[in-house]
Amino acid sequence: MNSSRVKKFALLSTISILFTAGLGCSTPQSKPVPQISAEASQSLETPAVSRSAGIHSPAEALAALQEGNRRFIDGQPFKANYLHQVALTKDHQAPFAAIVSCLDSRIPPEIVFDQGIGDVFVARVAGNIEDDNIIGSLEFATHVKNAKLILVMGHTGCGAVVGACKDVKLGHLTQLLDQIQPAVKAVKARYPQLTADSTAFQDQVAEENVRHTLADLHKKSSVIARLVHEGKLELVGGMYDVATGRVRILK
Numbered sequence: 001m002n003s004s005r006v007k008k009f010a011l012l013s014t015i016s017i018l019f020t021a022g023l024g025c026s027t028p029q030s031k032p033v034p035q036i037s038a039e040a041s042q043s044l045e046t047p048a049v050s051r052s053a054g055i056h057s058p059a060e061a062l063a064a065l066q067e068g069n070r071r072f073i074d075g076q077p078f079k080a081n082y083l084h085q086v087a088l089t090k091d092h093q094a095p096f097a098a099i100v101s102c103l104d105s106r107i108p109p110e111i112v113f114d115q116g117i118g119d120v121f122v123a124r125v126a127g128n129i130e131d132d133n134i135i136g137s138l139e140f141a142t143h144v145k146n147a148k149l150i151l152v153m154g155h156t157g158c159g160a161v162v163g164a165c166k167d168v169k170l171g172h173l174t175q176l177l178d179q180i181q182p183a184v185k186a187v188k189a190r191y192p193q194l195t196a197d198s199t200a201f202q203d204q205v206a207e208e209n210v211r212h213t214l215a216d217l218h219k220k221s222s223v224i225a226r227l228v229h230e231g232k233l234e235l236v237g238g239m240y241d242v243a244t245g246r247v248r249i250l251k
Contacts, residue, residue, distance in 0.1 A: 055096040055148060057148060058148045058149050058231075058232075058234030059234075060096075061096045061147075061148040061234075062097075062149055062151075062234065062236055062249070064096060064097070065097060065113045065115075065120075065149070065247075066247075066249070068113040068114035068115055069112060069113050069114070069245075069246065069247045071114045072111065072112050072113065072114045073246055077114040078114060078116070080116050082116070082117055085116050085118060086117060088118065089117055089118035093118050093145065094118070094145065094146070095118060095119055095120045095141065095145060095147050096120070096148055096149070097119075097120050097121070097147055097148065097149040097150070097151060098120065098121040098122075098123070098138055098141040098142065098147045098149070098150045098151070099120055099121065099123070099150075099151045099153060100123045100124075100125075100128050100134065100138070100150065100151070100152045100153065100213065101122065101124050101128055101153040101155075101240075102124065102125070102126060102127060102128045102153070102155055102158055102160065103124050103125055103126040103160075104126075104155060104159065104242075106155075106242050107153070107242070109122050109124075109153065110122065112240065112245060112247065113247070120147075121137070121138075121141040121145070121147060123137055123138065126159070126160040126173075126176060127158065127160030127164070127177070127179070127209065128152055128153060128210065128213060129176065129179045129180065129209070129213055130216050130217055130220070135217065135220055135221050135224075138150055138217065138221070138224060139221060139224065142223070142224060142227055142232075142233050143223050143227065147233075148232070148234070149233070149234050149236060150217065150224070150233065150234070150235050150236070151236050151237070151238055152210050152214050152217070152237050152238070153238040153239070153240055153247065154206040154207060154209055154237070154238070154239050154240070155239060155240040155241070156203050156206065156239065156240070156241050156242050156243065157202075157203075157242050158202070158206045160176070160177065160180065161180060161183075161205050161206045161209060162202055163177050164177040164180035164181060164183075164184050164205065165184055165196045165197070165202050165205060166196070180205070180209050183205050183208040183211075183212050184196070184205050186208050186212075187201060187204045187205045187208050190204075191204060207237075207239055207250065210237040210238070210239065210250060211237055213237075214235050214236075214237050217235060218235060236249060236250070237249070237250035238250060
């Protein structure tokens, strides 16, 4: 065997060894999975349970949601190890607030308020309206689990509100949109200069609809009304801007 063939054979042997060792065209399965120690994982986040534990009043609960929304807007959310939060909450939950929001995919409450597993109850339905099932859920959240705040959150560009403004009829959606009609009528009476197909009109209806839901919760639930009267609970409205991510608290 001449010298050139020897060199070629040696090169091929070296390549073969590298591939066999997984250093050449390695597959994702061959890469080791990084492990994080328990101490390190806790340092990466503010656990859900500790966030809730320091909240003792409706005012503190609202402040916690507002601070979370500011973190979300600033792009500085808490780093979360969700499996660690699962472990912390496996035997107990103590959410500090309950949020009623629209079904819209663009407004996940836990994300826009930067909350973790175990921090907030969330009830979602198109148009953020209430029914007996939602009310019962909120009574559990507040009377049984001591949530300090109920936030009803509408949003700009709400499809359910647009449907109500256009008097859409579609299967079970019809009865849902009928529940938004009182807000439509109120805005028509208040702003006769606006047309029902305008964005300004529809966003006013979305805000009015939040107020109607808040009033209905207080009127239809003696449990919620009593907790509000005792100062243990507050009902608050908010509007989420789908263009900015900001939640404006209604006065």
